[in-house]
Amino acid sequence: MSKTATNADSLLIESARLLDPASGLDATGFLGIRDGKIAYVGKTRPKDKYAKSIDAKGLWLMPGLVDLAARFREPGLTTKATIVTETRAAQAGGITAVVLPPDTSPVIDSPAVVDRIRGKALAAGGLDIHMLGALTKGLAGEALAEMSSLKQAGCIGVSNAAFGLRDSLMGRRALEYAQGLGLTVHVFPQNPALANGGCAHEGPVATRLGLLPIPEAAEVSAIRFWITLVEDTGASVHFGRLSTARGAALVEAAQKRGLPVTADVAAHQLFLIDTDVEGFNAMCHVIPPLRSADDRDALRAAVKRGVIGAICSDHQPHEADAKTNPFPLTEPGISGLETLLPLTLRLVHEKILTPLQAAERLSGTPAKIAGIAAGTLSVGQSADLVLINPNTRWTLQADALLSNGHNTPFAGSAFTGQVQKTLYRGRTVYNQ
Structure with missing residues (x-):
């Protein structure tokens, strides 16, 4: 890969529809890049000269996507995927920053x-990889992890992934500790005892099957x-991967009371x-399970209102054998990096979100939740960008996914809107 852009190879993106969730800008204009950073944003052509230019008429330009939940399977499950393979898939999906949950093997519960x-992320290059540290040692729910050391090592939050805690007191102490450190606790909201090892939404379909x-x-x-x-405690909590209307309503009620609570949905x-x-x-075996049509519609409404501020991929790549057993024995999860943007664009085409709201849910708000410098077209920010053709019609072929995991229920689905180019720190890392 080439080095970060310098003044000698500066770039001007011309006549794109600029979508900046930070400023609310939604207008045709120009964006200039120098030294890997955004140097100019405006509706008129800049006076300064640029070495190269891209005619982006008819295209949308927004900050690169920030994915709050993606498993790259490394370390521990490299038979499914690696940081290198999933970095390529993320770039193809217009994603320039991801957050990895701590349930790797070994668990992310130490600076080592x-x-x-x-180190592996830097070697792969072209993508900002952030990590959630473990809330408890080994995610066992028995003793708190060394959150202070994890924060110093660079973790942007803490989580116990899908694992439960020993008792309620452990949860209370975890929030007190995290609050003192200024860390957000990312919660996968599922009571293990009530879930009881299940694999489908409680309802007529599960009963019949x-x-x-x-x-x-x-x-x-x-x-x-x-x-x-x-x-x-006043601690900040982010609820990841909501699946129910009642869950979204609880989050909304908490937000209206001013509690520091955010949420995302896959x-x-x-x-x-x-x-x-x-x-x-x-291919539709996921956790949390797919819920009712009423739940889906309520989730969409919550995304539209901003109650659910972020849409994530919940990327979980698998090898083919992981999905070939009887349904309860198959491994849950979807390979979602490359369908995150197309699915969100479908919400735009269905008039559920505006293009600017899509940019907010995919880039702006996720960056705020993660506490990272991303999700904006502001001058001086790293030029992590995605150019989108909103009108390209295409059909997803599972074997064409760049992810090692081809496990998608959307194979054969028609989409309108596609990534044309992904830039990371001013250089092209993916080109359609």
Whole structure:
């Protein structure tokens, strides 16, 4: 890959529709790049000269996507994917920053593991990889991890991933500790006891197929528990991958009371519902499970209002064998890096989001939640950008995904809107 752009090879992107969630800018204009940073943003052509230019008439230009939940499988499960392979997939999806959950092997519960992953990320290049440190040692839920050391090592938050805690007191102490350090606790809201190892939404479909159900209460009770602790401690909590209408309503009520609570949703939850598992479709085996059509519609409405401020991929690549067993024995998860933007653009075409709101949910708000310098077209910021053709019509072929994981329920689906170019620190890392 080439080095970061210098003044000698500066770049001007001309006549693009600029979408900047930070300033609210939505207008045709020009964006100049020098030394890997944004040097000019405006509706008129800059007076300064640029060595190269791109005619982006008819294209949208927005900050590179910030994905709050993506598993790259390294370290520990390199038979499924690696940082190198998933970096390429992220770039193809217009993503310039990702947040990795701590459930790697070994778990991200020490600075040594953070440094190991960072080294591999730097070697791959072309993508900012951020990490959540473990909330408890080994994610076992028994003893708090050394959050201070993890923060010093560069972790942008802490999480216990999908694992439970020993008791309520552990949760209280975790929030107190995190609050003192200024760390956001990322919570996957699912009560393990109520989920009971289930694999499908509790309802007629699960009953008919004989699948062990996961009730809505598994999510709702977990959200209520953590909100109560937020009330007591004032700690910031981010709820990741909401799946229910009741869960979204609880988050909204907490936000209206001024509590420091945010939320995201996986893109596939805004389209797929529990009936999509009919025929034991293992590609639709996800956790949290696909819920009812009413839940999906409520999630969409919450995204539109900004209650759910971020859309993520919840990327979980798998090898083919992981999806070939009987449904309950298949591994949950979707390869979602390359469908995050297309699915969100579908919301735009369906008039659920405006283009600027899409930029906010994919870039601006996720960057704020992660606490990173991204998600804006502001002068002086790193030129991490994505150019989009909103009118390109194409069909997703699973074997064409750059991710090592081809496990997608959207194979054969038609999309309108596609990444044309991804720039990272001013240099092109993906070109359609």
